[in-house]
Amino acid sequence: MYNFEFAKAKTIADAVKALSSEDAQALGGGQTLLPTMKQRLAAPTTLVSLNTIPEMIGVCVNDRGEVCIGGATTHATVAREAAAHYPALAALASHIGDPAVRNRGTIGGSLANNDPSACYPAAALGSGAVIKTNARDIAADDYFLGMFTTALDEGEIITEVRFPVPQKANYQKFVQPASRFALVGVYVAKYAGGVRVAVTGAASDGVFRWAEAEAALSADFAATALDALAVPGNDMIADLHGSADYRAHLVKVMTKRAVAAAA
Amino acid sequence: MPKDTGIGARSKRREDIRFLTGRGAYTDNLAMQGQVHAVMVRANVAHGRIVSIDTSAAQAMPGVLAIFTGADFADVGGNPAGWLIHSRDGSPMREPKRPVLAHGKVRHVGDAYAAVVAETYEQARDAAEAVAAGTEIEELPAIVGMAGAVANADNRVHDEIPDNLCFDWGWIEDNRDAVDAAMKAAPHVTTLELVNNRLVPNAMEPRASIGEFNPGTGDYKLTTTSQNPHLTKLLVCAFVLGIPEHKLTVVAPDVGGGFGSKIYHYGEEALVLAAAKKLGRPVRWTAERSESFLTDAHGRDHVTTIEVGATLDGEILAIRTNTLANVGAYLSNFSTVTPTFLHGTLMAGPYKVPHVYVNLKAVFTNTAPVDAYRGAGRPEATYSLERAIDKMARELKLDPVAVRRKNLLTPDQFPYTTPVGLVYDVGNYQATLDKALDMADLAGFEARAAKSRAEGKLRGVGLSTWIEACGIAPSHLVGQLGSRVGLYDAATVRVGATGTIQVMTGAHSHGQGHETVFAQVVADKLGIAEAAVEIVHGDTSKIPFGMGSYGSRSLAVCGSAMDRALDKIIAKGKKIAAHMLEAAEGDITFENGSFSVAGTDKAKSFGEIAFSAYVPHNYPLETLEPGLEETAFYDPNNWTYPAGAYLCEVEIDPDTGKVTICSFTCADDFGNVMNPMVVEGQVHGGVAQGIGQALVEHTAYDENGQLLTASYMDYAMPRADDLPFYQVDHSCVTPCSHNPLGVKGCGEAGAIGSPPAVVNAVIDALHRGGMTQVSHIDMPLTPARVWAAMQV
Amino acid sequence: MTQVTMTVNGKTVSGQVEGRTLLADFLREDLRLTGTHIGCDTSQCGACIVHVNGNAIKSCTALAADLDGAEVRTIEGMANADGSLSVIQQAFQDHHGLQCGFCTPGMVMTASALLKENPKPSEVEIRAYLEGNICRCTGYHNIVKAIMAASGQDVSAIAAE
Incomplete structure (x- = not known):
C-alpha cells in the first residue's frame, strides 16, 4: 500500500469536512478498498474512516414503514437487525462475502463502490430504495450509473439507505466459484404498485432492472409468468466464469427461483 | 482392538500443539536481528527484450540498500533441471539456462529481472516500482498455446531453441510398431482428446526465504519454505552460486504445505543469500499471494489424445497416447521427469495390457514453469486412462465396472512387468474395487437416482481404479533414465x-x-x-x-x-x-x-x-x-505401488449446470498403515485437490500471456461447502514386498484417483438424463461448462 | 504516524502506526504475535482472522489505526488460562483437523465465532460458515468434524472415524 493520512470522523459533518481535501477518500468497511490499495491500484492521500460515526450505524423503521439502514452499518448487523422488518434484505446481507467480511463490510461502502457483482445494488434497485447522502436523497433508479459508477459526487457520502418494504421479496444468488461474488444475482420484490426485478453480476453496465419480467410478474406473480421471456445476451458479461449466453440464461433461472421462493 | 500407541495407533499429532496455539515457526514468522527486506521487480509482459534498466532513481530512494539486476548474476550458474530426457531420435533435451534474475529477456509475466533491498518492506516496494518505471522492455509476441508454440519456428521463448520444443519422448520407443499394429487390428478403438488443466498448487503459506551471512566465518544460512532442504542446498551450492557446500546451512522450519511447489529451488533463495553477503545483514523475502500465482511452479497442463484398442467385450488390447506437455518458460527442477517417467510409465494402469506406447512432446511457452504438483504425472496418466476406459465401456454398451474387472490384474499375476517398464510387486485390485462398491452402496444407486430425478436433478456415478508408482525411487534405475540425483x-x-x-x-x-x-x-x-x-x-x-x-x-x-x-x-x-x-x-x-x-x-x-x-x-x-x-x-530397489478404487456420486442441477458431489468413496491399498488417522487425512486432502481440479480449479492465460486467474478472486479454491464428508478405507492391505515396513505411501493417492471418478460421474449423469451426445467435458466442470455441454 | 492503543488477549498494548499499517501487520510485526497468518492479499483465505470486539474479522483487511480502542483476541489468546488447549483447539487435535497448520489459527478463530452464534451447528451450517477460510490440506472433512465435536455433537457416525 502507498501510505496515506488516516482520519477518523466522529460525525457526518466531520467526515464531509475531511473529505473535502484533495484526493481524500472515504473508508467504509474497507473490504474492497483495502485489497485494491494493497495492489497499489488506488492511492488516496487521506482515508477518512466512517466506521465510528454513531449517526450512521444501525437499523430502524421510520414512520412510513421504511427500513432505514445507516450507511456504516455492517452486513452482519443488517442480517441480524433487519430480519424482523425486511427478511429478504436480511437474508441477502447474511450471504454477502463470508462471516468475517460481513462483520466489517458496510452497506454504504458496497453501494458507493457499486461493484457489478455485488449483492446490495440488487436489493437497493429491486426495492426502489432511497440513497440518502450528506447532501441529498437519490432514488435508486437514478443512482446506479454503470460499473463502479454512481451518482455520488466527489466527497459525498451515503449516510442512510431507506428501503420501502415489499409484500413479498426474495434474492437468489448464483455464485462465481472463485470470488463467491454473484455470477448472477436477482432480487425480486412485489409491491402494491407492481413488481421490481433487479439483476446484479450479469451485465457489463452493472445492476439493472429487467423490465419485461417486471411487467409479466406484475400481471401474474408466478414463475411460470416468465416462461416466454428471454434475456438478450448482448449486454451480458462474458469471462472465464461464464459466457454471455450463460449469464442471460441464469438471469431467467434465478428470477424464477426468486419468484418461487417469494411466493 | 485398535492399538493406542506405536505402529497402527491413531496417535494424536504432537505438532498440533504449536500450530493450534499460534506458535508455528513458519519462515515469515521468524524475525532476524537487523533484517532488511527484498522485493522482486517482475515482468508485466509475458515476453520481452530488456532494453535498459535505469536504477538511479530507485537507488536514491529512502531506505534503499542495494539493487540487483540480471547482470549481477550473469557470471554465476543456473538453476538446473534434475533429469535429462532424451528424445526419440536419441538427442538430449534442450536445456536453457534458468538464471537467478532474468537477463536479456523476460519470459513470463512475473519473471523477476531485478530485486530491491531496503530497510523496510514498503520502502523496497516503492523502490521496486521505481526500478520498473526506469526499465524499458521491448514487448515481443507471447507464445502461449502449445500447438502454436511448436508450429511457429520464428517466435522463440529461448532464442537458441528453434521450435520451442524441449524434447520429443517415446516410451517405450521399441513398443511403437507393435502398438500401431495392435491398434490397427483391434475390433474397437476408442479415441479421446482431453486437456489436463493447469493448476496452481496454492499451499496456504506463500513462499518465503531469509538469507544470512556471517562475515566473520564466511558461513551462509538460508531459511526457506522447502520440502527438501538438502536438495535446495545442493542446487544453490553446486549449480547456482558456487558456495562451498560446507559453508551453507539450509533450514526449512515449519512449512505450510507444499504439494510439490516447494520441492524446487527458486531464484529468490539465491537472491537473499547474495544480498545478505553484500549487505552483511539478514535479507528476507516473502511472496504475496499474487506472486505465488505468477511464479510458483504450476502443475499438470497436458493436452492428450488417447486411443484404447479393445475387443468388443471390452478386453484392452493396446493403449497409445500422444501428449503435448507445457513446461512453461524455464525448466523447473522436476519439470522434465514429471511428464515423462512419472507419467508414461503408468499408462498401463492396474490392467493387464499387452501393448502400450506413449509419445510426449514438452513445449516451452511464455508462462510460469510447470512442474510436479501432488501426484505429478500420475494423475495425468490416470485421468487419460480412466476417462478413456469409461468411454470405451459406454461405446461398447458395457458396464464400466465389468470392463475394469475384466482387465484388472489378478493377485496371482504379481510380480507383473508392464509394457511401460515397471514391475508391480504386489496388489489386489479386485479387493479394493469390491470394497469401494460395497462402501458406496452401488446397489442402492438406482433408488437414489430416482429420487434425484423426482427433484429435477440428474444423478450419476463414476468409477476410477487407479494405481501409482511412488516411494521415489531406486537410484540405479533412475540414473539409467536420466536422473541427475540419487533418490x-x-x-x-x-x-x-x-x-x-x-x-x-x-x-x-x-x-x-x-x-x-x-x-x-x-x-x-x-x-x-x-x-x-x-x-x-x-x-x-x-x-x-x-x-x-x-x-x-x-x-x-x-x-x-x-x-x-x-x-x-x-x-x-x-x-x-x-x-x-x-x-x-x-x-x-x-x-x-x-x-x-x-x-x-x-x-x-x-x-x-x-x-x-x-x-x-x-x-x-x-x-x-x-x-x-x-x-x-x-535406497529402494523398486517403486511402491499403492492402488485403489474410487467411486463418486454427483448430482447436476440441469438449470444451472452446477455439479454437487453427493458422496465420494475411496478404498485404497497403501500396504501397512502406521497411523490410520493421518492416512485418512492425507486421502481427504488429496481427494479435495482432485475434486478441485475436476470441478473448479483452472489456470488461464490470455493470448498475451497475462494470467487471468491470478488471485482467489478468479482462481477457485475448493471450499468447505464444495465438498462432502468422504468415505475412506484402507483395510485392503498387500504389504509392499521390498521395504522393511511394508508401506507404500498415501500422500498423492487422493489427487491421482479422484478427477476421473468425478468426470465419469458427470458424464454418467448426463447420459442417464438422455444427453448421450456428451462424450466428454474438459476439466474443470464448472457450471458454465456443464451447462454449455448440455445445450449442444 | 498515529498512536493506537488496543487490548490484545487481555493486555493493553499501544504503538505508533502508519495510516497503512494493517491490523495483521501490527499484530505480527509490532507485537510479534505471529500466530495470525497472511495467506492472501484479496481478503479471501481467512488465515488472518482474529476477533475484534467479539466479532471475527480479517485482520489483513482492517487498518490498525481504525481499531484504536478495540478489544482484540488472537490465536495466542485462545488456550485455557492454564495453557491447556481450549475445547475447540482440543477437538482439532483429537479429530486431526489440521495438517500443515498454516490456516489453522483462522479456522480456530472462525470456529469459535460460529459456536458463539450457533452452539450446535449442523454440517451444512458449519460448511457455510467456513466460506471465508481456505484450507489446502485437509479437504475440510476433519475440520467440520472437529467443530461438530467441539459443539458437543456425536461425530462417531461420520465416515473415517
Missing part, C-alpha cells in the same frame, strides 16, 4: 544416555505429521514410549543428507532408512547386553524394550543399555565403541 533417503538415530531418542530424518514434514508418525514407528520397534522419541527434520546442519519429501516417499524411503538405523541400534545394543549379562551375543533377544538372554530371566532394559553406552564402565571397549548413534541410508 535414497537417510536417518540418524541418536540414543541419549538416559534412553530418550532423537531421530534426524532426511524427510521433511510440511503437514504430513512425521513428528508423530515416525516416532510411533521408533517407539514400536524399540518398545519405548512415543514421548521418548523426538523427530528432527528440516535443518541441514542437523540431519543427514536425505532427499526430502515428495512422491509419497517419506515413510517408504526415509522410514526404511530409519528402520535400518534402528536395526543397527538394536544390534549394537545386543553386543552391549551380551557383555553386561555375560552371555553370548547370539543368545541375546530384544523384545518389548528389553534385552534378555534367551531361556533365562536375565535382562537389561533399553534404558540401561543406553546408559551403559555413554557411561561405559562395564563395557567391551576393546571391541566396541561407546555411544549409541547410528545412521542408515536406504
Whole structure:
C-alpha cells in the first residue's frame, strides 16, 4: 500500500469536512478498498474512516414503514437487525462475502463502490430504495450509473439507505466459484404498485432492472409468468466464469427461483 | 482392538500443539536481528527484450540498500533441471539456462529481472516500482498455446531453441510398431482428446526465504519454505552460486504445505543469500499471494489424445497416447521427469495390457514453469486412462465396472512387468474395487437416482481404479533414465544416555505429521514410549543428507532408512547386553524394550543399555565403541505401488449446470498403515485437490500471456461447502514386498484417483438424463461448462 | 504516524502506526504475535482472522489505526488460562483437523465465532460458515468434524472415524 493520512470522523459533518481535501477518500468497511490499495491500484492521500460515526450505524423503521439502514452499518448487523422488518434484505446481507467480511463490510461502502457483482445494488434497485447522502436523497433508479459508477459526487457520502418494504421479496444468488461474488444475482420484490426485478453480476453496465419480467410478474406473480421471456445476451458479461449466453440464461433461472421462493 | 500407541495407533499429532496455539515457526514468522527486506521487480509482459534498466532513481530512494539486476548474476550458474530426457531420435533435451534474475529477456509475466533491498518492506516496494518505471522492455509476441508454440519456428521463448520444443519422448520407443499394429487390428478403438488443466498448487503459506551471512566465518544460512532442504542446498551450492557446500546451512522450519511447489529451488533463495553477503545483514523475502500465482511452479497442463484398442467385450488390447506437455518458460527442477517417467510409465494402469506406447512432446511457452504438483504425472496418466476406459465401456454398451474387472490384474499375476517398464510387486485390485462398491452402496444407486430425478436433478456415478508408482525411487534405475540425483533417503538415530531418542530424518514434514508418525514407528520397534522419541527434520546442519519429501516417499524411503538405523541400534545394543549379562551375543533377544538372554530371566532394559553406552564402565571397549548413534541410508530397489478404487456420486442441477458431489468413496491399498488417522487425512486432502481440479480449479492465460486467474478472486479454491464428508478405507492391505515396513505411501493417492471418478460421474449423469451426445467435458466442470455441454 | 492503543488477549498494548499499517501487520510485526497468518492479499483465505470486539474479522483487511480502542483476541489468546488447549483447539487435535497448520489459527478463530452464534451447528451450517477460510490440506472433512465435536455433537457416525 502507498501510505496515506488516516482520519477518523466522529460525525457526518466531520467526515464531509475531511473529505473535502484533495484526493481524500472515504473508508467504509474497507473490504474492497483495502485489497485494491494493497495492489497499489488506488492511492488516496487521506482515508477518512466512517466506521465510528454513531449517526450512521444501525437499523430502524421510520414512520412510513421504511427500513432505514445507516450507511456504516455492517452486513452482519443488517442480517441480524433487519430480519424482523425486511427478511429478504436480511437474508441477502447474511450471504454477502463470508462471516468475517460481513462483520466489517458496510452497506454504504458496497453501494458507493457499486461493484457489478455485488449483492446490495440488487436489493437497493429491486426495492426502489432511497440513497440518502450528506447532501441529498437519490432514488435508486437514478443512482446506479454503470460499473463502479454512481451518482455520488466527489466527497459525498451515503449516510442512510431507506428501503420501502415489499409484500413479498426474495434474492437468489448464483455464485462465481472463485470470488463467491454473484455470477448472477436477482432480487425480486412485489409491491402494491407492481413488481421490481433487479439483476446484479450479469451485465457489463452493472445492476439493472429487467423490465419485461417486471411487467409479466406484475400481471401474474408466478414463475411460470416468465416462461416466454428471454434475456438478450448482448449486454451480458462474458469471462472465464461464464459466457454471455450463460449469464442471460441464469438471469431467467434465478428470477424464477426468486419468484418461487417469494411466493 | 485398535492399538493406542506405536505402529497402527491413531496417535494424536504432537505438532498440533504449536500450530493450534499460534506458535508455528513458519519462515515469515521468524524475525532476524537487523533484517532488511527484498522485493522482486517482475515482468508485466509475458515476453520481452530488456532494453535498459535505469536504477538511479530507485537507488536514491529512502531506505534503499542495494539493487540487483540480471547482470549481477550473469557470471554465476543456473538453476538446473534434475533429469535429462532424451528424445526419440536419441538427442538430449534442450536445456536453457534458468538464471537467478532474468537477463536479456523476460519470459513470463512475473519473471523477476531485478530485486530491491531496503530497510523496510514498503520502502523496497516503492523502490521496486521505481526500478520498473526506469526499465524499458521491448514487448515481443507471447507464445502461449502449445500447438502454436511448436508450429511457429520464428517466435522463440529461448532464442537458441528453434521450435520451442524441449524434447520429443517415446516410451517405450521399441513398443511403437507393435502398438500401431495392435491398434490397427483391434475390433474397437476408442479415441479421446482431453486437456489436463493447469493448476496452481496454492499451499496456504506463500513462499518465503531469509538469507544470512556471517562475515566473520564466511558461513551462509538460508531459511526457506522447502520440502527438501538438502536438495535446495545442493542446487544453490553446486549449480547456482558456487558456495562451498560446507559453508551453507539450509533450514526449512515449519512449512505450510507444499504439494510439490516447494520441492524446487527458486531464484529468490539465491537472491537473499547474495544480498545478505553484500549487505552483511539478514535479507528476507516473502511472496504475496499474487506472486505465488505468477511464479510458483504450476502443475499438470497436458493436452492428450488417447486411443484404447479393445475387443468388443471390452478386453484392452493396446493403449497409445500422444501428449503435448507445457513446461512453461524455464525448466523447473522436476519439470522434465514429471511428464515423462512419472507419467508414461503408468499408462498401463492396474490392467493387464499387452501393448502400450506413449509419445510426449514438452513445449516451452511464455508462462510460469510447470512442474510436479501432488501426484505429478500420475494423475495425468490416470485421468487419460480412466476417462478413456469409461468411454470405451459406454461405446461398447458395457458396464464400466465389468470392463475394469475384466482387465484388472489378478493377485496371482504379481510380480507383473508392464509394457511401460515397471514391475508391480504386489496388489489386489479386485479387493479394493469390491470394497469401494460395497462402501458406496452401488446397489442402492438406482433408488437414489430416482429420487434425484423426482427433484429435477440428474444423478450419476463414476468409477476410477487407479494405481501409482511412488516411494521415489531406486537410484540405479533412475540414473539409467536420466536422473541427475540419487533418490535414497537417510536417518540418524541418536540414543541419549538416559534412553530418550532423537531421530534426524532426511524427510521433511510440511503437514504430513512425521513428528508423530515416525516416532510411533521408533517407539514400536524399540518398545519405548512415543514421548521418548523426538523427530528432527528440516535443518541441514542437523540431519543427514536425505532427499526430502515428495512422491509419497517419506515413510517408504526415509522410514526404511530409519528402520535400518534402528536395526543397527538394536544390534549394537545386543553386543552391549551380551557383555553386561555375560552371555553370548547370539543368545541375546530384544523384545518389548528389553534385552534378555534367551531361556533365562536375565535382562537389561533399553534404558540401561543406553546408559551403559555413554557411561561405559562395564563395557567391551576393546571391541566396541561407546555411544549409541547410528545412521542408515536406504535406497529402494523398486517403486511402491499403492492402488485403489474410487467411486463418486454427483448430482447436476440441469438449470444451472452446477455439479454437487453427493458422496465420494475411496478404498485404497497403501500396504501397512502406521497411523490410520493421518492416512485418512492425507486421502481427504488429496481427494479435495482432485475434486478441485475436476470441478473448479483452472489456470488461464490470455493470448498475451497475462494470467487471468491470478488471485482467489478468479482462481477457485475448493471450499468447505464444495465438498462432502468422504468415505475412506484402507483395510485392503498387500504389504509392499521390498521395504522393511511394508508401506507404500498415501500422500498423492487422493489427487491421482479422484478427477476421473468425478468426470465419469458427470458424464454418467448426463447420459442417464438422455444427453448421450456428451462424450466428454474438459476439466474443470464448472457450471458454465456443464451447462454449455448440455445445450449442444 | 498515529498512536493506537488496543487490548490484545487481555493486555493493553499501544504503538505508533502508519495510516497503512494493517491490523495483521501490527499484530505480527509490532507485537510479534505471529500466530495470525497472511495467506492472501484479496481478503479471501481467512488465515488472518482474529476477533475484534467479539466479532471475527480479517485482520489483513482492517487498518490498525481504525481499531484504536478495540478489544482484540488472537490465536495466542485462545488456550485455557492454564495453557491447556481450549475445547475447540482440543477437538482439532483429537479429530486431526489440521495438517500443515498454516490456516489453522483462522479456522480456530472462525470456529469459535460460529459456536458463539450457533452452539450446535449442523454440517451444512458449519460448511457455510467456513466460506471465508481456505484450507489446502485437509479437504475440510476433519475440520467440520472437529467443530461438530467441539459443539458437543456425536461425530462417531461420520465416515473415517
